[in-house]
Amino acid sequence: MLGRTNIVSLAEALRLLRKHQPPCPGRVVSVPLEEALNRVCAKDILSPEDLPPYPRSTMDGYAVRARDTFGASEGLPAYLEISGEVQMGEYPETGPSPGTCHTIATGGILPPGTDGVVMLEHTVTVDGQMIEVVKPVAAGDNIINTGDDIRKDGVLLSQGQLLRPQELGLLAGLGIENVIVFGIVRVGIISTGDEIVSFNESPPPGKIRDMNAINLAALVRNANGRPHFHGITHDDEQDLTDMVSEALAANDLVLLSGSSSVGTRDLGERVIEKMGPPGILLHGVAIRPGKPVIIARAADRMIFGLPGHPVSAAVAFDLFVKPVLKQLSGLASDGLPEYRTVDASLMRNLNSTSGRTDFIRIRLEKQDSGEIGAIPVLGKSGALSTMVKAQGYLIIEEHQQGLREGEMVEVRLFD
Amino acid sequence: MLGRTNIVSLAEALRLLRKHQPPCPGRVVSVPLEEALNRVCAKDILSPEDLPPYPRSTMDGYAVRARDTFGASEGLPAYLEISGEVQMGEYPETGPSPGTCHTIATGGILPPGTDGVVMLEHTVTVDGQMIEVVKPVAAGDNIINTGDDIRKDGVLLSQGQLLRPQELGLLAGLGIENVIVFGIVRVGIISTGDEIVSFNESPPPGKIRDMNAINLAALVRNANGRPHFHGITHDDEQDLTDMVSEALAANDLVLLSGSSSVGTRDLGERVIEKMGPPGILLHGVAIRPGKPVIIARAADRMIFGLPGHPVSAAVAFDLFVKPVLKQLSGLASDGLPEYRTVDASLMRNLNSTSGRTDFIRIRLEKQDSGEIGAIPVLGKSGALSTMVKAQGYLIIEEHQQGLREGEMVEVRLFD
Numbered sequence: 001m002l003g004r005t006n007i008v009s010l011a012e013a014l015r016l017l018r019k020h021q022p023p024c025p026g027r028v029v030s031v032p033l034e035e036a037l038n039r040v041c042a043k044d045i046l047s048p049e050d051l052p053p054y055p056r057s058t059m060d061g062y063a064v065r066a067r068d069t070f071g072a073s074e075g076l077p078a079y080l081e082i083s084g085e086v087q088m089g090e091y092p093e094t095g096p097s098p099g100t101c102h103t104i105a106t107g108g109i110l111p112p113g114t115d116g117v118v119m120l121e122h123t124v125t126v127d128g129q130m131i132e133v134v135k136p137v138a139a140g141d142n143i144i145n146t147g148d149d150i151r152k153d154g155v156l157l158s159q160g161q162l163l164r165p166q167e168l169g170l171l172a173g174l175g176i177e178n179v180i181v182f183g184i185v186r187v188g189i190i191s192t193g194d195e196i197v198s199f200n201e202s203p204p205p206g207k208i209r210d211m212n213a214i215n216l217a218a219l220v221r222n223a224n225g226r227p228h229f230h231g232i233t234h235d236d237e238q239d240l241t242d243m244v245s246e247a248l249a250a251n252d253l254v255l256l257s258g259s260s261s262v263g264t265r266d267l268g269e270r271v272i273e274k275m276g277p278p279g280i281l282l283h284g285v286a287i288r289p290g291k292p293v294i295i296a297r298a299a300d301r302m303i304f305g306l307p308g309h310p311v312s313a314a315v316a317f318d319l320f321v322k323p324v325l326k327q328l329s330g331l332a333s334d335g336l337p338e339y340r341t342v343d344a345s346l347m348r349n350l351n352s353t354s355g356r357t358d359f360i361r362i363r364l365e366k367q368d369s370g371e372i373g374a375i376p377v378l379g380k381s382g383a384l385s386t387m388v389k390a391q392g393y394l395i396i397e398e399h400q401q402g403l404r405e406g407e408m409v410e411v412r413l414f415d
Numbered sequence: 416m417l418g419r420t421n422i423v424s425l426a427e428a429l430r431l432l433r434k435h436q437p438p439c440p441g442r443v444v445s446v447p448l449e450e451a452l453n454r455v456c457a458k459d460i461l462s463p464e465d466l467p468p469y470p471r472s473t474m475d476g477y478a479v480r481a482r483d484t485f486g487a488s489e490g491l492p493a494y495l496e497i498s499g500e501v502q503m504g505e506y507p508e509t510g511p512s513p514g515t516c517h518t519i520a521t522g523g524i525l526p527p528g529t530d531g532v533v534m535l536e537h538t539v540t541v542d543g544q545m546i547e548v549v550k551p552v553a554a555g556d557n558i559i560n561t562g563d564d565i566r567k568d569g570v571l572l573s574q575g576q577l578l579r580p581q582e583l584g585l586l587a588g589l590g591i592e593n594v595i596v597f598g599i600v601r602v603g604i605i606s607t608g609d610e611i612v613s614f615n616e617s618p619p620p621g622k623i624r625d626m627n628a629i630n631l632a633a634l635v636r637n638a639n640g641r642p643h644f645h646g647i648t649h650d651d652e653q654d655l656t657d658m659v660s661e662a663l664a665a666n667d668l669v670l671l672s673g674s675s676s677v678g679t680r681d682l683g684e685r686v687i688e689k690m691g692p693p694g695i696l697l698h699g700v701a702i703r704p705g706k707p708v709i710i711a712r713a714a715d716r717m718i719f720g721l722p723g724h725p726v727s728a729a730v731a732f733d734l735f736v737k738p739v740l741k742q743l744s745g746l747a748s749d750g751l752p753e754y755r756t757v758d759a760s761l762m763r764n765l766n767s768t769s770g771r772t773d774f775i776r777i778r779l780e781k782q783d784s785g786e787i788g789a790i791p792v793l794g795k796s797g798a799l800s801t802m803v804k805a806q807g808y809l810i811i812e813e814h815q816q817g818l819r820e821g822e823m824v825e826v827r828l829f830d
Contacts, residue, residue, distance in 0.1 A: 033614070037633045051800075052623070058724075088650070089610030091621035107610060107723060109621055149798040157803070164829060165637065166802035169630030169725050172614035173623070173799060195504035195522060199448070199587035206506035206524055208467070208588070215584030218452045222580065235503070308522055309473075310584050335781040336806065336828075340755045366750040383564040384588060385466075387581035388572070391751065413751075414579060 007284035009398060010319070010357040013295070016281050017320055022300045024330035025252055027183035033168055038224055039181035040330045041161045047154050048174055050147035054091070055110040059142040062101040062123065062131060063114040069136040077124070077132035086111055101131065110143055117142035150174070160332025182330035185225040188247030189216050191232040192240060192268065193258040193308060198232060211384065212257040215310055219317050222415045223325045225253075240271045248275060248301050252328050255321065256294075258308035268305050272296045275303065286398070287357045290315040310384045315359045315393070318412075339412040342392070344374035350403045352396040361390035362411045374411055390414070422699035424813060425734070425772040428710070431696050432735055437715045439745035440667055442598035448583055453639055454596035455745045456576045462569050463589055465562035469506070470525040474557040477516040477538065477546060478529040484551040492539070492547035501526055516546070525558055532557035565589070575747025597745035600640040603662030604631050606647040607655060607683065608673040608723060613647060626799065627672040630725055634732050637830045638740045640668075655686045663690060663716050667743050670736065671709075673723035683720050687711045690718065701813070702772045705730040725799045730774045730808070733827075754827040757807070759789035765818045767811040776805035777826045789826055805829070 008016070028042040057063065064080060072078035083100035086092050086108040095111030096102045101118070102111050110117070119142060122135040150156060156174070157167055163179065171179060191210045199209040210232060217227035230247045233239045247254045256268060273279050275298035283294045283305075289312035294305030302324050306313040323338070344364055352358045361377040374394065379386035392413040396403060403409060423431070443457040472478065479495060487493035498515035501507050501523040510526030511517045516533070517526050525532070534557060537550040565571060571589065572582055578594065586594060606625045614624040625647060632642035645662045648654045662669045671683060688694045690713035698709045698720075704727035709720030717739050721728045738753070759779055767773045776792040789809065794801035807828040811818060818824060 033629060034632070037636055054621075088608060089622055107608075107623075144798060149794075149800045165630045165633035166725065166729065166799060166829070168633050169626040170799045170803055172629040173626035173725075175614060175617065175624055177615050193503060193522070199590060200592050202590065206469075207504050208522075209590055211584040211588035214448060214587040215580045217449070218580035218583050221452055310581065310588075314581065334779075334806065336779055336787075337757060342752060364749075364751055372751075379564075383559065384581060384585045385564045388585055391749065414581070 006282070007286050007291070008282050009286050011398075013282055013285045013293075013320070017295060017323065020278065020281055020297050021302060021324045021327055022297070024182060024328055025300070026330070028180050029183055030178045030180050032178055033171055033176070036163045036168060036171075036179050036181060037165070039163050039179075039184075041157045041159055041163060041167075042180045042182045042330065044158050045156045045171070045176065045179070047150045047152055047156045048176070050152045051150040051170075051173060052144055052146060052148070055143050055145045057086075057104045057106055057108045057110060057117045057142060058144050059117050059119045060105050061103075061117045061119045061121075061142065062133075063096070063104040063108075063111055063117055064101045064133075064137065065096075065098060065114055066116040066137050066139040066141065068099055068101075069116075069118060069133045072133045072136045074134045077134050078136070079126070080131055080133060082129055082131060084111070115139040115143075158332070160330055162331060185253060185325050185328045186251040187220045187225045187227050187325070188251035188254040189213055189220075189227055189229045189257065190240075190243050190247055190254065191229075191257045192235070193232075194234045196232050196234075196258065211310055212306075212308065212313055216255055216257060216306070216313065216317065219314065219321075219415075220255075220325070223322050224329060225325050235267055237267055237271060240267060241274060244271055244275060244303070248298060248303070252301065253321070253324060254301065254303045256303065256305045257313060258306075268294060272298070272303050272305065275299075275301075285316075286355060287315070287319075287359065289359065290319070293320065295320060311361070311387055314387060314414075340415075342372060342411050342413060343408055344372040344411050346394075346403055346405055346407045346409050347373045347375045349405050350376060350396060352400060352402045354401055355398060357398050358396040359393045360396065361386050361393050363389055364391050364411060374409055421697070422701050422706070423697050424701050426813075428697055428700045428708075428735070432710060432738065435693065435696055435712050436717060436739045436742055437712070439597060439743055440715070441745070443595050444598055445593045445595050447593055448586055448591070451578045451583060451586075451594050451596060452580070454578050454594075454599075456572045456574055456578060456582075457595045457597045457745060459573050460571045460586070460591065460594070462565045462567055462571045463591070465567045466565040466585075466588060467559055467561060467563070470558050470560045472501075472519045472521055472523045472525060472532045472557060473559050474532050474534045475521050476519060476532045476534045476536075476557065477548075478511070478519045478523075478526055479516045479531055479533055479548070479552065480511075480513060480529055481531040481552050481554040481556065483514055483516075484531075484533060484548045487548045487551045489549045492549050493551075494541070495546055495548060497544055497546060499526070530554040530558075573747070575745055577746060600668060600740050600743040601666040602635045602640045602642050602740070603666035603669040604628055604635070604642055604644045604672065605655075605658050605662055605669065606644075606672045607650070608647075609649045611647050611649075611673065626725055627721075627723065627728055631670055631672060631721070631728065631732065634729065634736075634830075635670075635740070638737050639744060640740050650682055652682055652686060655682060656689060659686055659690060659718070663713060663718070666716070668716065668736070668739060669718045670732075671718065671720045672728060673721075683709060687713070687718055687720065690716075700731075701770060702730065702734070702774065704774065705734070708735065710735060726776070726802055729802060729829075755830075757787060757826045757828060758823055759787040759826050761809075761818055761820055761822045761824050762788045762790045764820050765791060765811065767815060767817045769816055770813060772813050773811040774808045775811065776801050776808050778804050779806050779826060789824055 092111035095113035116137040220227040507526035510528035531552040635642040
């Protein structure tokens with residue numbers, strides 16, 4: 001047997017990756033709230049005030065003393081005079097006297113002396129001045145008290161939390177206009193290979209356009225990273241060394257595309273080893289497609305050599321680069337599944353070689369039965385069109401010999 | 416019973432919405448490939464050329480005439496002289512003579528006369544000049560032929576397809592530098608209510624900061640829309656009329672936040688009806704939270720009146736606004752689940768009122784058993800902090816009385 005040596009299993013590759021991947025570099029930046037969506041909170045934020053600042057109604061109805069409604073029922077309603085109205089946006093200085101109530105809308109501030117709100121639906125108006133309450137309330141019913149939502153000086157958001165729409169809303173509600181977030185992970189991309197020209201050039205015979213730089217940049221963007229394309233380098237050791245050095249200095253992570261094919265493989269390995277220890281962690285994983293991946297680390301930067309085939313590159317990105325990007329982003333682990341999945345019924349038999357993890361592209365199609373069918377998209381691993389037809393992929397584990405038609409399978413959806 | 420009338424079930428609300436929602440407005444724009452990620456293809460794209468343009472190797476190995484390897488085995492290998500090498504990036508003008516082979520790398524162009532590639536792994540080198548082939552190949556093995564990936568003039572991408580990383584890679588590979596996409600859906604946002612001040616103002620007693628505008632803008636962005644905030648209007652009919660008219664003229668869709676609370680409810684209804692037919696489709700849905708939603712259409716624009724409570728607003732956005740945004744974006748339906756879901760084990764009993772669909776916020780937590788536990792985040796519906804603690808929500812259907820601890824439930828994750 002010639003060919004690649006030192007090929008490791010997927011499990012071993014993931015173990016090595018977890019062991020060696022560097023932590024979040026901890027660069028922080030302050031951004032206005034309007035630009036903070038999907039950024040990662042870099043330090044705990046304490047609440048500057050109570051939320052709500054006053055007790056408020058959570059229903060449309062009448063602000064009352066709860067004890068005035070005690071025992072009320074359809075048969076024996078409590079009668080309360082309407083002695084006023086809470087205006088939205090006004091702080092009520094005076095409240096109703098005992099035995100009377102004030103009209104209040106959702107969000108209105110509870111007037112002094114009252115401790116609950118009777119919902120409109122549980123009242124009957126006798127005339128403009130008087131209501132019948134047909135269901136009692138307890139103190140605290142249908143109101144939200146001062147600080148019930150957030151206490152002053154309580155931890156509002158923790159370091160590592162993703163800023164989703166609701167986090168931004170909460171910060172706005174407390175008047176926090178800027179937020180300290182971790183820097184977006186910078187990812188350098190280098191295309192390699194004598195046969196590659198830029199996608200906006202017309203390739204002479206024998207050359208092909210670079211499809212990987214744009215594909216990888218988009219994968220990086222979808223994973224909340226910031227791609228920077230450093231260019232195409234041909235198979236020249238000095239050029240590649242210079243470009244990788246430059247990319248390492250300017251980014252948190254570097255992706256070499258195509259560097260693991262036979263022409264540039266040794267070159268890629270040599271150049272990566274020059275970048276300093278610990279160097280190459282692995283070269284080759286027992287997966288198909290995606291086998292000829294290089295994973296390396298130089299000081300606190302990861303370097304990935306991704307296969308030139310776009311399909312292989314996409315699988316390797318999903319498996320190895322995404323988790324590193326996530327850790328570098330500073331996002332705290334939430335223990336949830338990393339992938340969006342759909343359960344589907346496999347529409348044909350699939351064979352697989354034991355000792356290798358296979359990734360099968362899948363097109364999903366709703367069947368007449370209402371069930372979702374998983375249709376394998378077969379084709380050469382170099383065929384990008386198979387990726388375009390697919391919505392996701394399924395995994396045939398190392399120990400499995402294949403899968404049978406009709407089996408329920410878990411399909412990982414592409415982002 | 417006082418209170419709202421004409422409340423419809425969730426199913427009826429969704430039926431009305433599907434019946435009345437307008438199609439994609441069909442604005443198109445040409446964008447460079449680097450800016451086309453997650454846009455929607457607006458017209459079919461035909462391939463300008465065959466991909467690959469020449470037959471290429473998909474493996475590292477030797478380009479051969481397949482018949483020269485016929486019957487080869489470990490015991491009886493075929494001997495082939497290495498008579499040349501395919502250089503990456505070069506178009507081979509001459510090929511090996513019968514009985515000989517050329518070294519070729521993955522991606523190399525098949526030299527004239529050859530019709531297959533023997534993998535490196537299935538050969539033994541005798542010396543620098545000669546190999547033993549220990550496994551035969553058939554014509555076409557380990558190569559991808561001209562046009563195997565994409566045929567010239569074949570449909571590359573169809574109208575309505577989302578431009579994912581792989582679609583961009585494919586377009587780059589074919590030298591397509593710009594792509595016609597649908598315009599991003601423009602969503603106007605108006606905050607209403609006498610009690611609301613901008614989040615960057617210090618609210619006087621009785622007023623609160625606007626948390627909805629920022630929350631809704633972020634929800635719109637995450638759904639690939641472009642939010643435009645038109646401002647805060649107090650409960651003045653002329654102001655609100657002017658602002659809604661302006662927002663309708665400038666956007667594909669308008670969101671009014673807070674307009675369905677009692678203070679502004681009639682006002683919101685009146686103003687929306689003024690915008691023209693067909694007008695209000697429904698006011699009030701039997702869901703909790705989120706009940707006081709208004710769904711309306713004026714000419715070809717949808718108007719949503721969303722509850723002022725941030726939690727209710729988020730639920731109403733997810734249920735009603737997102738599907739409309741998706742249709743307006745021009746995205747073709749792929750028949751896949753609209754939501755990212757996780758199956759989890761419910762960690763406590765939940766009661767519910769029949770006849771109403773309940774949305775319970777859920778925090779997910781990995782249990783010692785490895786199972787994912789769904790922990791209901793209980794709290795007042797006005798409490799935004801409950802949204803911050805939650806990763807998603809579960810639905811208790813109208814006909815269900817509740818759910819039992821230990822039941823497996825499907826949790827919809829927030830985006």
